[in-house]
Amino acid sequence: MNGHAMNGNSHTFDVIIVGAGISGINAAYRVQDQLPGTCYALLEARDDLGGTWDLFKYPGIRSDSDLFTFGFAFNPWNRSNPIAEGSAIKSYVRETAEKFGIDRNIRFRHKLQSADWSSDENVWNLNVDADGTATTFKARFVIFGTGYYNYHNPLQANIPHIEDFQGKIVHPQFWPEDLDYTGKKIVIIGSGATAITLLPNLAEKAERVTMLQRSPTYILSLPNRSSSRWLAYLLPSSLYQKLQRFIWIYTSRIFFLFCQRFPGFARWILKLNVSRQLPSHVSHDPHFKPRYNPWDQRLCVCPDGDFFQSLRRGKADVRTDTIKTVTKRGITLNSGEELDADIIITATGLQLQIAGGSKLSVDGKKIEIGSKYLWNGVMLQDLPNASFVIGYTNASWTLGADATAQFITRLLKSMEERKLAAATPRMKEGEAESLEERPLLNLNSTYVTVASKHLPLAADKGPWQPRDHYMKDIKFAVNGDLETGMEYVRGDVHLRAKSD
Incomplete structure (x- = not known):
């Protein structure tokens, strides 16, 4: 060539x-x-x-x-x-x-x-x-x-009066390399894979991180290691890698088909997976109970449950609500609650x-x-x-x-x-x-x-x-x-x- x-x-x-x-x-x-x-x-x-x-x-x-x-x-x-x-x-x-x-x-x-x-x-x-x-x-x-x-352009969400906010507004697609969020109060708007990834990582340095979602997403915690790695000791490397790939292709497909065919049972399994990881002050409903069936939207994978670890440590939280208005120093929700913020992250999707x-x-x-x-x-x-x-x-x-x-x-x-x-x-x-x-x-x-x-x-x-x-x-x-x-x-x- x-x-x-x-x-x-x-x-x-x-x-x-x-x-x-x-x-x-x-x-x-x-x-x-x-x-x-x-x-x-x-x-x-x-x-x-x-x-x-x-x-x-x-x-x-x-x-x-x-x-x-x-x-x-x-x-x-x-x-x-x-x-x-x-x-x-x-x-x-x-x-x-x-x-x-x-x-x-x-x-x-x-x-x-x-x-x-x-x-x-x-x-x-x-x-x-x-x-x-x-x-x-x-x-x-x-x-x-x-x-x-x-x-070049993310999906533009309609967030009332966000231009009035006097703190920092960040879209994950254009993350500032020099952004210092140490000790800051952060609100992440969104509930998809980006928000679920950001929350535990920001919580390591921030004073408080709140994920504000209009509706929840299905989250599945999985150990971040291969369950078949013991086969590596028995098989040649190339054969093991092919087999591992085959296993993941088919198990992922079977799980998707299972969710589509038995949505009620799949909901129960996913609820069980999440509920046992939540701290006592965070309820499953409404924060982790989507209105749609599993895989009608993309399911979010949470390696080693890092998202839920942050909730249990007390530096992160979830709110399920809609935005009434953005103020100079935070967000007012339609429930009447005020969320103070130094930084607002608009993890609202891709265009x-x-x-x-x-x-x-x-x-x-x-x-x-x-x-x-x-x-x-x-x-x-x-x-x-x-x-x-x-x-x-x-x-x-x-x-x-x-x-x-x-x-x-x-x-x-x-x-x-x-x-x-x-x-x-x-x-x-x-x-x-x-x-x-x-x-x-x-x-x-x-x-x-x-x-x-x-x-x-x-x-x-x-x-x-x-x-x-x-x-x-x-x-x-x-x-x-x-x-x-x-x-x-x-x-x-x-x-x-x-x-x-």
């Missing part, structure tokens, strides 16, 4: 991968491993790799999926802790990129602004801000490994977007992503030679990313063998009228429902159905139907570039 551009042109490639986070690094490995000689590059808008794990800097930032499945299948996570802090994940991503030579193909400070497909040339023209210089890149195929949220916010077009005609269906969860209707890496909401993101990457390499191999220049998902005339829409992401969380109009569509039938689970999707990636709903254009295209 030489990684050089075609025909000596440093801006022309067989495949361009947008983003050098988990999705991009995974896709790069699959491309160079399964399509030897393919000329590819990763365009990364930031000045370092890691994506999410380079962006977020708030105290305690960690994965909310186990690293045995969130890690790369081709370079397994080899530590005993399934839940890891952000810095460890970023180091792991960097080590992986260096180990397989992927880092040599990353172009940092290269932000994709827009991309236009030329039907005459069967090529993508990408307008890129290359460290302040407008540059055009060309590619036969584009993989958008940009994740699904806006790196979702696809393709990193870049503008996409075909022959100069803009493509509205929110009006197009997603073909088998990987390619967009009417958009040639492009794929979007979208993982799972109820399992590790990387599982979905890898299923996508393995599909792409198989599609490119097939196109090369059949001398095909372009592949475009198409609907038959009148087909859309027979479809019933389904949510692309099967969560009813606020940040998902708010952004639904900007996300691709999914339906109840055929290749337009939303993704379901890894076992099904990896089967499709390796052996699935490449014809239904797909239009191909013949052409003399060599997807594998010759050495310069």
Whole structure:
């Protein structure tokens, strides 16, 4: 794998991968491993790799999926802790990129602004801000490994009169590196994974930390060590890592299906898990009794019960209420209670977007992503030679990313063998009228429902159905139907570039 551009042109490639986070690094490995000689590059808008794990800097930032499945299948996570802090994940991503030579193909400070497909040339023209210089890149195929949220703008929550607050207001997505919260009174607005991670970490130094939630979230405490680690003494390392990954994939899937099939029983189990960890002054209802069923929204994992340890130590608390107004020195709740605060943290969610916010077009005609269906969860209707890496909401993101990457390499191999220049998902005339829409992401969380109009569509039938689970999707990636709903254009295209 030489990684050089075609025909000596440093801006022309067989495949361009947008983003050098988990999705991009995974896709790069699959491309160079399964399509030897393919000329590819990763365009990364930031000045370092890691994506999410380079962006977020708030105290305690960690994965909310186990690293045995969130890690790369081709370079397994080899530590005993399934839940890891952000810095460890970023180091792991960097080590992986260096180990397989992927880092040599990353172009940092290269932000994709827009991309236009030329039907005459069967090529993508990408307008890129290359460290302040407008540059055009060309590619036969584009993989958008940009994740699904806006790196620059968080979800804006409507918090009455927050502009009146005279203390510090912080959003976790833009955590100030010099923020000193020692001895401060802190209110975290939110109840998701970010808030549940922040509370125990802030409570170590702060005078008081209160998590203010409009509605509770399901929390599951798990020991932060592998329950199968004793097998490491009996099995070769590579076999043990594969088995461990297999165990976590299947047990996570079984637990999700159990919650969906027996929501009442699942509620009882989760209540039992939480209730035995609560201090006497904190009640389960209403603070830990969600209005929805388990896994209707993402379940939060709490390693070693650190969230509940903070509650028991008395430096942290939970309030379930709504905000009447923000004052100069805190928050007035609709119950009449006043929460004093030096710092307010708005952990209110992410703003979702696809393709990193870049503008996409075909022959100069803009493509509205929110009006197009997603073909088998990987390619967009009417958009040639492009794929979007979208993982799972109820399992590790990387599982979905890898299923996508393995599909792409198989599609490119097939196109090369059949001398095909372009592949475009198409609907038959009148087909859309027979479809019933389904949510692309099967969560009813606020940040998902708010952004639904900007996300691709999914339906109840055929290749337009939303993704379901890894076992099904990896089967499709390796052996699935490449014809239904797909239009191909013949052409003399060599997807594998010759050495310069």
